Amino acid sequence: NEYKSYLSKMTKKRRNGGRNKNGRGHVKFMRCSNCGRCVPKDKAIKKFIIRNIVEAAALRDIGDQSVYKSYILPKLYVKLHYCVSCAIHSKVVRNRSREDRRIRTPPVRGIPGRQRQPAQNQNK
DSSP: OHHHHHHHHSOOSOTTTTOOOTTOSOOOEEEOTTTOOEEETTTSEEEEEEEESSOHHHHHHHHHHOSOTTOOOOEEEEEEEEOHHHHHHTTSSOOOOHHHHTOOSOOOOOOTTOOOOOOOOSOO
8 A cells, every 4th residue: 555655756857758649558579779778669760851862962963964854863852760868968859857748749840852941030
C-alpha cells in the first residue's frame, strides 16, 4: 500500500513519457540510422531528407556536358531514424527548459528554395 502511494507522488518529466504509443501495448523496434541501437518506432526521432543525387558544385558541370537541356536529375529521398542520444549528439533535437517542454507545436521550418516572407506590420 505504501508502494502505491509512493508511485503516485513520483514526478513525471513528460506528458507522453517520451513516446507516441497512447493505447498500444507494444510497437515494433527500429534500428538507429547512426549507431544501430534498437529504438521503439514511436520513440525514435524521425528526419526526412530530400536532396539532389549530385551536389551543387557538380550540377552545373553535368548540365553543360549533358545532351538533354531540360533534363532534371532525380532526387534522393531518405528517412532517418535516430535514437534519443544520437539525435541530441548530432543536434537534430535539443533539450528544452521545463516551461518550453510544454510547447507541443512543431517549430517553424524554412522550406528549401523558398525565401521567407517578411512579417507585415499589423498596425496599418
